[in-house]
Amino acid sequence: MLKINGRTHSEAMHLLSEALQSEGGKQELLSKFDAIREVLENAPYGEALDLDGSRQEKNNLASFSNRDIDYLNTILPWSSYVVDHSGRIFGNMYTSQKRSTPERLADPRITRLASLVENPDSKKVIEYGCFEGNHSAQLCQHFGSVLAIDGRIENCVKTLLRCWMLGQKPDVSCVNLEEVERLEEADLCCHIGVLYHLSNALSHLWEVFAKTKEAVLLDTQVARQDQLNETLEFRGNSLNVYKYIEMDIAFAPFAGMRPHAIWLLPSTIIDIAEQAGFKLVEKKVVEQRNGDRGRFYFKRS
Numbered sequence: 001m002l003k004i005n006g007r008t009h010s011e012a013m014h015l016l017s018e019a020l021q022s023e024g025g026k027q028e029l030l031s032k033f034d035a036i037r038e039v040l041e042n043a044p045y046g047e048a049l050d051l052d053g054s055r056q057e058k059n060n061l062a063s064f065s066n067r068d069i070d071y072l073n074t075i076l077p078w079s080s081y082v083v084d085h086s087g088r089i090f091g092n093m094y095t096s097q098k099r100s101t102p103e104r105l106a107d108p109r110i111t112r113l114a115s116l117v118e119n120p121d122s123k124k125v126i127e128y129g130c131f132e133g134n135h136s137a138q139l140c141q142h143f144g145s146v147l148a149i150d151g152r153i154e155n156c157v158k159t160l161l162r163c164w165m166l167g168q169k170p171d172v173s174c175v176n177l178e179e180v181e182r183l184e185e186a187d188l189c190c191h192i193g194v195l196y197h198l199s200n201a202l203s204h205l206w207e208v209f210a211k212t213k214e215a216v217l218l219d220t221q222v223a224r225q226d227q228l229n230e231t232l233e234f235r236g237n238s239l240n241v242y243k244y245i246e247m248d249i250a251f252a253p254f255a256g257m258r259p260h261a262i263w264l265l266p267s268t269i270i271d272i273a274e275q276a277g278f279k280l281v282e283k284k285v286v287e288q289r290n291g292d293r294g295r296f297y298f299k300r301s
Contacts, residue, residue: 033153033174037160061090061165076158080132082166090165091132103134105166109217109295110135113190114142116215116281116299123187127170128177128208129194133159139190140168147184149175180207189216196221196244201262202234205269209276215299216278222285222294223263232262235275239268266294273298 061084064072069090073081081091083102093101114120122144130136130148136159139146148163148170150156156174163170175182177194180203189212198204209216223242230243242263270280278298285294 033156037172061088064165072161076161077154078132078158080134082134082162091162105134105138107135107138109192109219110138110142110190112282112297113188113215113217116297117188120144120188123214125188125190126184126186126212127190127192129192129197130159130170130172131155131193133162133166133170135190135192136170136172137163137166137168140170143188146170147186148172149177151176151178177204180204183207183211185211185213187213187215189218191217192219194220196263197261199260199262201241201264202232202239202272205264205272206235206276209273209278209298213300215281215297216273218269218294218296218298220269220294221263221288221290222269222292223265224292225265227263227291228265230262240265241268263291266296269294269296277301 061069061082066088069088073090073092078091079094080103081089081093082105083089089102091103113125117123120142124145124147125139125143127136127139127146127148130150132155133148136146136148139148140163148156148159149172150159151174153174156172159170160172163172177183178198178200180200183204189208191208195201195205195218205218227242228240230241231238232241233239244261244263245259266283266285270283273280273296277300279301281297281299283294283296285292287293
């Protein structure tokens with residue numbers, strides 16, 4: 001039984017355990033998501049905590065016993081982790097090569113996004129692909145409201161739990177990012193590690209720009225000229241893209257929701273942004289072990 005500041009929150013943990021262990025699996029978790037969210041939204045906070053140079057003024061992590069943290073690390077399929085001031089791990093590494101070090105809770109990409117607008121603490125930001133809440137927690141520290149969305153219900157639950165542990169409460173929703181009609185309007189967009197997992201990257205990106213009022217941070221794998229293997233029609237233009245075959249989406253936390261994805265050239269991304277009324281503020285493309293990675297900051301013209 002978990003107790004935080006003398007108040008029992010075993011209800012949320014019971015709901016998690018019951019859902020994850022049931023034959024219904026993710027559907028059962030989805031059906032209990034609102035109940036889990038309600039419990040955590042009404043939970044109290046503990047004392048301030050410093051993690052990776054980012055001060056969490058309110059948190060619950062420090063209030064948990066080692067046994068409780070071990071329990072939380074076991075009942076959810078974590079693929080990343082943070083470490084508190086006592087060296088305790090909350091979450092798990094994915095493999096020895098990927099997500100094998102603690103996550104940064106003072107990410108300069110998010111600080112840079114906040115610098116692009118005046119009064120960021122009055123702005124609404126949408127985070128596309130919240131994963132396990134590491135960026136969500138930092139976004140809550142910079143912006144007035146945060147809508148964190150992900151296509152996997154287990155990621156939404158992990159985001160709720162991790163943010164609550166770190167003293168932050170974003171609005172979290174399970175949304176299939178392939179369904180562009182479900183995307184919402186916001187002042188800013190934080191889009192890290194998602195676009196290259198989508199089979200409809202062109203229409204998704206267009207919709208993101210259309211529904212963002214001020215600024216966009218886009219961080220994604222990008223195509224090289226020698227990888228282009230397919231031509232798609234988009235808004236009256238023929239665009240060369242890289243059709244990438246995803247890993248087994250049945251179990252892989254770092255894959256998309258469909259068997260293939262579309263990777264875009266950096267020039268294509270910039271062209272779409274400009275057509276949607278945005279100007280490029282900053283761009284950086286680096287070579288990584290699995291291809292080129294691009295980081296783009298855009299601001300509405």
